[in-house]
Amino acid sequence: MALNPCQPLSGDGLTEMARVNRLDAARMFMSAGNGHFGSCYSCTEIITALYFSIMRIDAANPDWPDRDRFIMGKGHAAPTLYSALIRRGFMPEEWMDQYEKAVGVRLMTHPSRRYQPGVDVSQGSLGHGLSIGVGMALAGKLDWRNYNVYVLMGDGETNEGSVWEAAASASKFGLRNLVGIIDSNGLCVDGNLADVMPMEPMAAKWQAFGWDVSRLDGHDLPALLSALAPDRESTTGKPRMIIADTIKGKGVSFMENVRSWHADSISAEQYSRLVAELEERVA
Amino acid sequence: MSRPRMKTSAMIASIAAEGQRTVSAPFGHTLVRLAADRPEIVGMTADLGKYTDLHVFSAVYPDRFYQMGMAEQLLFGAAAGMAREGFMPFATTYAVFASRRAYDFIYMAIAEDQLNVKIVCALPGLTTGYGPSHQATEDLAIFRGVPNLTIVDPCDALEIEQATEAITEHAGPVYMRLLRGNVPLVLDEYSYKFELGKAKLIRDGSDVVFISSGLMTMRTLEAAEFLKADHIDAGVLHVSTIKPLDEVALLAEIRKPGRLIVIVENHNLIGGLGEAVMASSMRNGVMGRIRHIGLPDAFLDAGALPTLHDRYGISTNCLVSQVKAWL
Amino acid sequence: MPHTQRSNLVPEISELRRRATNIREFALRMGAVQGQGYIGQALGIADVLAVAYFGSMRYRSQEPKWEGRDRFLLSIGHYAIALYGALIEANFIPHEELETYGSDNSRLPMSGMAHYTPGMEITGGSLGHGLPIAVGMCLGLKRKKSNAFVYTLLSDGELNEGATWEAALSGAHWKLNNLIAIVDVNNQQADGPSSQILGFEPLMDKWRAFGWWVERVDGNEIESVFAAFEKARELEVPQPRIIICDTLMGKGVSFLEKREKLHFIRVEQHEWNEALNALRAEVTV
Numbered sequence: 091m092a093l094n095p096c097q098p099l100s101g102d103g104l105t106e107m108a109r110v111n112r113l114d115a116a117r118m119f120m121s122a123g124n125g126h127f128g129s130c131y132s133c134t135e136i137i138t139a140l141y142f143s144i145m146r147i148d149a150a151n152p153d154w155p156d157r158d159r160f161i162m163g164k165g166h167a168a169p170t171l172y173s174a175l176i177r178r179g180f181m182p183e184e185w186m187d188q189y190e191k192a193v194g195v196r197l198m199t200h201p202s203r204r205y206q207p208g209v210d211v212s213q214g215s216l217g218h219g220l221s222i223g224v225g226m227a228l229a230g231k232l233d234w235r236n237y238n239v240y241v242l243m244g245d246g247e248t249n250e251g252s253v254w255e256a257a258a259s260a261s262k263f264g265l266r267n268l269v270g271i272i273d274s275n276g277l278c279v280d281g282n283l284a285d286v287m288p289m290e291p292m293a294a295k296w297q298a299f300g301w302d303v304s305r306l307d308g309h310d311l312p313a314l315l316s317a318l319a320p321d322r323e324s325t326t327g328k329p330r331m332i333i334a335d336t337i338k339g340k341g342v343s344f345m346e347n348v349r350s351w352h353a354d355s356i357s358a359e360q361y362s363r364l365v366a367e368l369e370e371r372v373a
Numbered sequence: 374m375s376r377p378r379m380k381t382s383a384m385i386a387s388i389a390a391e392g393q394r395t396v397s398a399p400f401g402h403t404l405v406r407l408a409a410d411r412p413e414i415v416g417m418t419a420d421l422g423k424y425t426d427l428h429v430f431s432a433v434y435p436d437r438f439y440q441m442g443m444a445e446q447l448l449f450g451a452a453a454g455m456a457r458e459g460f461m462p463f464a465t466t467y468a469v470f471a472s473r474r475a476y477d478f479i480y481m482a483i484a485e486d487q488l489n490v491k492i493v494c495a496l497p498g499l500t501t502g503y504g505p506s507h508q509a510t511e512d513l514a515i516f517r518g519v520p521n522l523t524i525v526d527p528c529d530a531l532e533i534e535q536a537t538e539a540i541t542e543h544a545g546p547v548y549m550r551l552l553r554g555n556v557p558l559v560l561d562e563y564s565y566k567f568e569l570g571k572a573k574l575i576r577d578g579s580d581v582v583f584i585s586s587g588l589m590t591m592r593t594l595e596a597a598e599f600l601k602a603d604h605i606d607a608g609v610l611h612v613s614t615i616k617p618l619d620e621v622a623l624l625a626e627i628r629k630p631g632r633l634i635v636i637v638e639n640h641n642l643i644g645g646l647g648e649a650v651m652a653s654s655m656r657n658g659v660m661g662r663i664r665h666i667g668l669p670d671a672f673l674d675a676g677a678l679p680t681l682h683d684r685y686g687i688s689t690n691c692l693v694s695q696v697k698a699w700l
Numbered sequence: 701m702p703h704t705q706r707s708n709l710v711p712e713i714s715e716l717r718r719r720a721t722n723i724r725e726f727a728l729r730m731g732a733v734q735g736q737g738y739i740g741q742a743l744g745i746a747d748v749l750a751v752a753y754f755g756s757m758r759y760r761s762q763e764p765k766w767e768g769r770d771r772f773l774l775s776i777g778h779y780a781i782a783l784y785g786a787l788i789e790a791n792f793i794p795h796e797e798l799e800t801y802g803s804d805n806s807r808l809p810m811s812g813m814a815h816y817t818p819g820m821e822i823t824g825g826s827l828g829h830g831l832p833i834a835v836g837m838c839l840g841l842k843r844k845k846s847n848a849f850v851y852t853l854l855s856d857g858e859l860n861e862g863a864t865w866e867a868a869l870s871g872a873h874w875k876l877n878n879l880i881a882i883v884d885v886n887n888q889q890a891d892g893p894s895s896q897i898l899g900f901e902p903l904m905d906k907w908r909a910f911g912w913w914v915e916r917v918d919g920n921e922i923e924s925v926f927a928a929f930e931k932a933r934e935l936e937v938p939q940p941r942i943i944i945c946d947t948l949m950g951k952g953v954s955f956l957e958k959r960e961k962l963h964f965i966r967v968e969q970h971e972w973n974e975a976l977n978a979l980r981a982e983v984t985v
Contacts, residue, residue, distance in 0.1 A: 165506070190502075193676030193684055199503050200675070214506025215469070216443060246420060249443035249869065251862020258860065258900065280422045280440060287420070287442020287869055294909035298902060415843075439839060442873070444866035447832045451870065454836020457821070458844065462836075478863070481826045482833055486814050 098143040104311045107177065108138040109368055112341045114173035114186060116356075116364050118197070122190035124355035127345055128338035129167040132275040132308065133242060136334055139314040140240055141174035146320075149179035152207040156235055159210045159226050163219025163243035164273060165200040166353070171209070172197050180208030217250030219243055220270060224256050227268040227329075238320055242271045246278030249287045254299065261300025264327035269318065270301070272331065273308060275338035277349050292333050301331040308334025342367055388500065388557060388588055388678075395555040396530035400493065401429025403537040404463060408434055411541060415455060417441055417464045419448040425465035425495045426553045445475040449483060449492070456488035461541065468494035468509030468550060472516060479546075484521045487545045493537075497526065497550035497587060498639030499668055499685065504675035510668050514644025516548050517616055523569070524616040525549040526587035526646075530556040532613060535567035543569055550587055559591050565611075572619040574626065578608025581696055582626055585637040586612045586646050589687065593637055596692040605700065608632075615646055620653045627654055627661040633699055634663045639687060642667040664699055666692065711755045716922050719789055720750035721983050724952045725976065726785035730801035730808070732972035737802070737810070739975075740949035740965035742782035743956065744886050745853070747922050748945050749786040752851060752882075756929040761791040764818040773834050773852040776884070777824015780812040792819035828861030830854060831881060835867050838876040838940075849878050849933065856885045856894045859903075865910070871940035872911025879940040880932045881912075884919065886947045903944055912942045919945025953978045 099107060111134050119125030141147070145158040162171050169189065175181050181196070188195040196205045200214035211222055223241040230237050247253065260268050272292070280286050289295070293303045306313040317332045338352070339345030342364050356364075389395045408414040408430065416422075416430045420443040431438035439455075441448045445466055452464040471479065471494050483490045494509070501507045516524055523543060527536045533556060540547045563575050575590070576597060583593035590611045597607035610626050612619065627634055627650075636647040647665040654661065668685050682688040686695065727742035753759075757770040774783050784801065787793045793807070800806035807817050812824040822833055834852040841848050858864055871879050885903070887894045894900060907914045913935060917924040925945065932941040950956030950965060953975045959965055967975065 190676070193502075193674050193680045195676070198675035200506060202504070202675070214504055215474075217474075246443050249420070249866065251444060251446060251864070251866040253862070254865035255860065255862040278420050278443065279424065280418070280420050280428075286440050287444065288873055289869070291909060295906070298905035298909040441870060442866070444863075444870070446828075446863035447835065447866035447870055450829055450832025450863060450867065451836030451839065453822075453829075454833040454838070455840040456836075457833070458837050458840025460840050460843070477826050478829060478832070481823060482829050485823050 100143060100315070104138055104142055107142050108134050108311070110177065111138055111170060111173045113365065113368050114176070115169040116361060118169045118172065118186050118189035119356055120361050121187050124353065125169060126166045126353045127342070127356070128275070128277065128348070128351035129164060129244070130170040131340045131342065131345065132336035132338045133164070133167055133273040134170055134341065135309045135311055135314060136242060136271055136273060137170045137174050139311055139318060141178055143315055144318045144320070145240070146237070147178070147208075149208070152180055156237055158237050159239045161211045161219045161223050161239070161241045162201050162213050163216065163241050163247055165213030165216070168197075168199060168201045171201055172206070175206065175208040178208070181206060216244065216247040217252040220253050220256035220260075223268055223270070224259050224263070224265065227260070227265040228263055230267050231265070238267050238269055240269045240271065242273060244278070245272055245274040245276065245283055245289055246286070248272060248289055257296065257299040257301065260329040265329045266321065266324050266327050268329040270329065270331045272333050273336050274333055275336045277338045277347070277352065279352060281349065296331040296333075300328060302326060302328045303331045303333065305333040305335065308336035309340055388552060388591075389555055390557075394558045396558050397555055398426040398429045398553065399530040399533040399556050400537055400551055400553065401426035403534045404430045405433045407538060407541055408437065411461065413459060413461045414541070415439060415460050415462050417448060417452055417455070417462050419443055419445045419466045419470070421466050421495070424467075424553065425493065425551060427463070427465045445470045446478050449475045449478040449490070452490045453478070453482035453488050456483070456490050461489050461491065463491045463493055465493045465495070465551075467496045467507060468512045469496065469507055471548070472509060472512040476515060480519055483546050484519045487521045489544060490546050491540055492546070492548045493551050494548070495551045495553045499673060499681060499687070500552070500588070500639070500678070502676045502678050502681060505672040508673050510641045510673060511644060512550070513615055513640050513646065517644065517649065521546060522616065523547045523614070525569070525613060526615055527552070527567070527613050528587060528590040528611060529560050530558045531560045531565060532567050536569075536613065539567055539569045552588060557591060559594065567613060570614045570617055570619060572610055572612040572614070572622040574622070575609045575611050579606045579632065580700065581605060581607040581633045581635060583607060583609045583635050583637055584612060584623065584626070584646070584650060585609060586615060587639050589637045589639050592687065592689045592692055595689045596696065599689070599693045600696060603697070605696070607696070612646060615649065618649050618653060620657070623650055623653060624657055624659050627659050627663070632662070633696070634661045635666060635696060635699070636663065637666045637687070637692060640667055641670055643670050666695060713923055713926065716750050716755055716926060719754045720746045720922065721952070721979065722789045723749055723782070723785035724979055726788050726798060727781050728953075728972060728975050728979065729798055730781050730784060731967065733799060734802040734810070735969060736967070737781045738778045738964065739781065739967060740956065741779050741884070741886065742785065743951045743953060744919070744947035744949045745779060745782050745884050746785065746952065747920050748853075748882060748884070748925055748947070749782060751922065751925045751929050753786045753790050755926050756933060757849070757851065759790070761819070764792055768846070768848060770849045770851060771821050771837060773821050773830045773850060774812045774824055775822070775830020775852055775858060776827065776855045777811040779853065780808070780810060780820075780824070783812065783820070784808050784817070787817070787819045790819075793817070827855070827858045828863045830858075831864050831867035831871070834879055834881070835870045835874070835876065838871070838879045839874060841878055849880055851880045851882065854881060854883045856883060856887065856900060859883065859900050868907065868910040868912065875938040876940045877938055881940065881942040883942065883944045884947055885944055886949050907942050911939060913937055913939045914942050914944065916944040916946070919947035920951050952982060954982065
């Protein structure tokens with residue numbers, strides 16, 4: 091199958107692309123010697139659904155004014171984004187093998203608009219993404235443009251007060267063109283989110299802040315497509331929040347829900363096992 | 374055949390060179406020791422306990438550890454509240470988040486009423502390859518402007534141990550830059566003893582004197598050895614308390630004639646140790662042949678730390694060649 | 701009269717009303733001293749303060765740092781004029797000092813400063829600090845096995861601040877049942893009505909979703925306010941408590957109540973006396 095699709099994918103095509111995305115991310119981590127495996131693998135389906143089906147973007151025209159925007163609030167999961175951008179044709183495949191290799195390479199730990207065509211916003215400090223998204227969505231309304239702004243956040247990230255400032259603001263401005271997605275994998279640096287700073291009941295909080303909320307399995311591609319479908323004709327005027335229940339490290343048996351894979355180095359032997367598992371899925 | 378497991382992580386980069394002696398988590402272990410006799414000590418963090426060596430403390434004293442979630446303004450506000458109730462909170466996060474996200478809370482909720490909060494932050498200056506979001510290149514510039522705040526930038530594992538103890542004995546807010554994980558041990562060879570507010574002449578020199586702080590003192594000591602092989606006699610004045618500055622010791626060294634003074638810091642050229650020293654020197658009418666090495670006023674690159682230190686001129690090799698060029 | 705024992709001290713509502721009137725009067729007199737002040741807010745919140753200081757909290761006015769005291773945190777530093785009224789009425793501050801409000805070397809600066817004034821627990825000015833500090837205090841009090849409560853007065857505008865929600869999450873997570881937050885909803889901020897600046901309704905839903913026990917009352921209805929404070933204190937749920945009080949700026953002086961609603965209500969020089977007269981007249985009616 092073509093690895094640089096321009097037509098939206100669905101069904102098997104999307105599933106295959108998610109698999110490719112995981113392999114790409116692992117390839118980048120191998121190149122660097124380490125990475126945020128867990129964080130990348132929990133949002134693979136979300137990114138795949140956005141970049142290969144939902145978002146209106148043009149690789150030949152990364153600054154196309156009417157493009158849908160994407161903000162990777164959880165910047166440390168950058169390789170998942172890089173793979174999608176590469177496979178969509180925004181960046182060349184060779185850059186993958188340079189990931190974090192040396193100073194001056196194009197792909198590093200956090201996304202950077204300066205160096206990476208297709209990246210809308212540089213990220214790294216958690217809690218900024220939604221605020222920036224509010225600004226972009228406001229601009230879209232002011233300019234009478236029809237684009238959507240998608241912001242992917244980590245569940246731990248929603249501890250940050252700045253997220254709630256943005257939440258209140260999005261509701262006040264009636265930003266229907268703003269879609270937030272929370273990669274709810276239940277884990278953060280210091281442990282289970284429930285022990286560190288629990289966010290449940292999550293849906294009730296976002297609803298109280300004036301958002302339309304849906305909750306789904308973040309690895310269920312058809313469900314994601316349905317929830318993320320553009321709603322350009324809606325009149326409710328409410329921003330949308332999709333709470334995606336995910337598994338940190340999903341897709342690789344020895345990484346799933348293991349906290350230390352938030353960020354870790356990988357041995358050659360582990361890499362082989364990972365590749366073998368992912369390739370087995372083709373059958 | 375299997376390749377060796379690669380260890381370098383852009384984030385958890387160790388400052389230690391190959392074969393250098395290190396101590397594991399000196400801050401965490403020292404805090405545990407101090408907490409035994411000081412029931413008022415509590416540990417607090419904003420989801421970075423693991424990366425600020427506070428996890429060592431929380432493992433031993435889980436009931437004295439407060440995980441505040443990823444919320445830095447809350448962390449320092451709550452630390453102020455605990456201090457008002459008579460506790461001595463050690464509140465940890467990364468230097469970038471304390472100095473940028475939570476500055477107003479540190480300034481008003483903690484420093485304004487001189488509360489006994491110890492703000493201990495990892496990743497000072499350029500100690501990670503993660504990019505500007507994690508590189509606290511201007512933390513000293515920001516915090517130097519806070520009245521009542523004592524600022525400490527320790528050099529190595531030994532000094533971290535000693536400084537942690539000293540700041541518990543100091544009544545009032547403190548900001549301490551932290552090296553974490555496997556921290557090099559260097560100052561034991563110089564029989565070093567930390568004193569809050571005091572600069573220390575670790576070695577004297579007749580051609581050059583380095584004025585350095587934090588991990589840069591490890592580098593200047595190394596550089597002094599390299600220069601010695603080239604018959605250049607270099608000294609090192611270690612300034613681990615940035616605020617209040619030990620002007621007496623600094624001016625005494627600057628005053629001595631015939632030497633090149635080189636200020637070296639792991640911080641932006643703007644607003645850190647260098648400008649503090651030079652301002653003091655001018656204010657007191659003490660002139661010297663002064664040069665300044667530090668990070669440029671720029672958003673720094675991401676990448677591997679050794680490369681970045683070379684690129685920005687703060688590696689030992691850079692210090693050596695720069696000094697030779699100036700002499 | 702020191703309020704160290706609460707058990708026999710169920711106050712008469714008429715007594716609370718009297719205290720509220722005194723607080724209003726002190727605030728107006730302080731405003732007159734400087735010719736300006738956040739008088740609209742002070743008049744609006746006087747009933748809440750009367751209930752807090754004379755129907756709820758435990759303290760010793762001659763020993764403002766008594767360890768067993770309930771702490772009252774004024775997160776909204778610019779409401780100092782109102783709190784001073786309560787502190788004067790409660791004998792933390794002598795009546796005579798009222799004349800020094802806002803002057804040089806005064807113990808009564810226009811924005812609340814902890815180390816200036818007996819009974820002022822924190823330094824305000826920068827909004828959004830009170831609740832985070834309160835969380836820390838409550839944690840500390842629990843460590844010390846103290847029975848003291850921490851009351852924190854917030855404005856509706858402060859709910860814009862992210863730090864407030866960080867503290868909200870934290871308060872619920874740590875089950876801080878010794879924390880009583882009070883929000884003054886007067887629908888006014890520096891740049892206009894709060895509902896237009898950053899619409900914060902539905903307020904009760906938000907706090908419930910964040911795990912707090914919530915009650916909402918008319919903040920100028922002393923019986924309701926008193927009942928809410930009682931419940932907040934007695935309730936045995938492992939949750940922090942919040943009382944949302946809808947208040948009217950300028951309450952108690954009808955020409956100020958009717959004045960164009962502004963964050964900083966303008967009062968002309970000659971109007972201060974008129975306001976005092978109106979206050980006393982309206983009370984006797």
